[in-house]
Amino acid sequence: MVSDRRSSFVSNSKFKGKMFGHRYLQCLLLFTGFLLIFALRVNISIAIVAMMDNKAANPDFPEYAWSEQIKSYILSSLFCGFILLLIPAGGWARRLGGRIFMLISISLNSVLALLTPLSVSIGGWPLLCALRFTQGLLQGLTLPAVATILAKWAPVEERSAMQTFIYSGAQLGIVVMLAASGKLCSSRWGWPSTFYLPGALGLIWSVFWYIFGASTPRDCKRISEEERNMIEKSLGHDKKAVNEKHPVPWKRIFTSKPFLVTFVNNCASDWCFWTLLTQIPSYIKSVLGKDINSNALISALPYLCMFTLSIILCPVGTWLEKSKRLNPTVSRKIFNTIGLWGPAVSLICLGYLRQDQGDLAIGLLTATITLSAHVNFGFMVNHLDLAPNLAGTLLGITNCFSNMTGIIAPVVVGYVVTETTNIHQWRIIFFLSAGITFVGNLFFLIFGTAKVQRWNEPPREVTPIEQLEQLVDSLGEPDKAAEAPDEEDDKKSAVEQSAV
Incomplete structure (x- = not known):
């Protein structure tokens, strides 16, 4: 196809x-x-x-x-x-x-x-x-x-x-x-x-x-x-296919391990991303002592590097997939590990810096956010891997809950960092973000996959002729009647995956 x-x-x-x-x-x-x-x-x-x-x-x-x-x-x-x-x-x-x-x-x-x-x-x-x-x-x-x-x-x-x-x-x-x-x-x-x-x-x-x-x-x-x-x-x-409605199998989605792993990783990545995005200006001003002009330019630097790396990684990721050098599941896990465990390491290092090590702190902040660009080829594209027909719905579900971290993370910072110049309180925030991203990727390494799930396809109505054939087969081979639906599902799944 x-x-x-x-x-x-x-x-x-x-x-x-x-x-x-x-x-x-x-x-x-x-x-x-x-x-x-x-x-x-x-x-x-x-x-x-x-x-x-x-x-x-x-x-x-x-x-x-x-x-x-x-x-x-x-x-x-x-x-x-x-x-x-x-x-x-x-x-x-x-x-x-x-x-x-x-x-x-x-x-x-x-x-x-x-x-x-x-x-x-x-x-x-x-x-x-x-x-x-x-x-x-x-x-x-x-x-x-x-x-x-x-x-x-x-x-x-x-x-x-x-x-x-x-x-x-x-x-x-x-x-x-x-x-x-x-x-x-x-x-x-x-x-x-x-x-x-x-x-x-x-x-x-x-x-x-x-x-x-x-x-x-x-x-x-x-x-x-x-x-x-x-x-x-x-x-x-x-035109007819464009307007076709695809029923959403909600129960099968929320009981799918591969989807739940993608969901957890989205939440872990967003916790780190939004914590840094909303708090970097305050950290730079209070701990590193930079003025408002330097603050804005330094705050923008990590995202400029992230944007640049995203553009560079696009042809690299495409080449790896087209050349078949890596299995899709292996490729997702490698990129996801770099995008989550890399920032975790740099955040832990950031927590041990002194206030007079401003340049090194800025370098680690930049590395943390830049490395997270790799997740675009990890769990982010996994929505399309698992269910191409429902990728938009899956993305909406995971983003709905993962963006709650944009609500929770700043509130947590507000309660932990009561003195914005206290580097030890900031260390707690950095360690918390590192721990969340580490656990998220660990689940992805264990349970993650790039295989298309069965619930990707809408249920197909069985025609009267097919019903009659199934009845004849079941009468002719009573010992295999119970296994027929499972075997038929396996055949359909194999055909669908090869077509996709």
């Missing part, structure tokens, strides 16, 4: 000669959309440092005397809203199309970002938490929407490259926002500009998405017929 799809793609030589298809425009728009969503998500990490100590940035703007506990509530409020719509949004996007949800999410997020400085001056931190909660609620629509759009637009031969490029927009958004925030906070526009700039850019993006965005090639008026036919042939479906 896959070879037939690839041959149909290659045989379309007339279209192959074109340098830029409309699917690449969709890919570019989704990449910039992810960039803006994460810029709107992380801008508070630098802004809140200036909001609580504005004398170090720009004394012309208000300063707020919030405790570390209140600060942790503000940082975690977005995630409280984010996790609520991840699972239902997948079904909504499948029925209504991902285009409308991307438009709603980014446009309304941008409006709320523009209203943030005014909201803080009117209602203080409670209103800020409510606003960030609403932004998180809207951002919960993006991941299922992108997965749904990508499933319809990306040919089989280009899927991994397009997915990697789109999701790398998140890392670049973190880099751009963290790097620019320091300059913005100390500029004449002060910390409110960290909300105004991404908010304005988000509204501009929404206009372009409204004009050029489309949920599927069939919904796009500007795409050529050649490109649309090529995409649909590569994916192996016609």
Whole structure:
């Protein structure tokens, strides 16, 4: 089946000669959309440092005397809203199309970002938490929407490259926002500009998405017929297949060991990721004693390295899979081990550094976040390995629960680190993150697999003729009647796996 799809793609030589298809425009728009969503998500990490100590940035703007506990509530409020719509949004996007949800999410997020400085001056931190909660609620629509759009637009031969490029927009958004925030906070526009700039850019993006965005090639008026036919042939479906509903086998999913292992690893990785993302600016300022400008640039450095490594690893991972040098399961476990145990080691080393070893601390922070890029070829791609037909649903489930760490981790830091200059309290946070990532990968090494699961395929209705044949077989061979269904399942599973 896959070879037939690839041959149909290659045989379309007339279209192959074109340098830029409309699917690449969709890919570019989704990449910039992810960039803006994460810029709107992380801008508070630098802004809140200036909001609580504005004398170090720009004394012309208000300063707020919030405790570390209140600060942790503000940082975690977005995630409280984010996790609520991840699972239902997948079904909504499948029925209504991902285009409308991307438009709603980014446009309304941008409006709320523009209203943030005014909201803080009117209602203080409670209103800020409510606003960030609403932004998180809207951002919960993006991941299922992108997965749904990508499933319809990306040919089989280009899927991994397009997915990697789109999701790398998140890392670049973190880099751009963290790097620019320091300059913005100390500029004449002060910390409110960290909300105004991404908010304005988000509204501009929404206009372009409204004009050029489309949920599927069939919904796009500007795409050529050649490109649309090529995409649909590569994916192996016609119009009827595109609209086919796949029932979700919830019980079989939540009782599947390989899925539960992927779920645990997603939670472990996100605990480390969000702990560092939300707390690095405070650690750099309080422990390393860096000013707001250096803080922002240093905070952005690890994510710039992570973005660069992700782009480099994409062709490497593809080459390893195509060359068959590594079994897919072995490949997943190797990348996952580097992406989780590597950061665990660097976090333990970070916990033993002294306050005067600032350069080494920055190097270890950079290594921790950069090495985590390997998980994109470990448990992250495992959603597609286990159930290609349900990858979007699986991703929504795991991200829903793993992003709860974005709520819990900052709160834990707020209660453990009561004195931000106390390096021993920070050591507890680093050791906790290292332990969680170590245990997560240990489970993946033991129980992880890249084999397609039986519940990937929807239940097939047995025709009357097949029922009659099964009845005749059971009457003719009563000793094997009980074994027939299991043998039939094994045959179907083998055929399905070879086809995928």
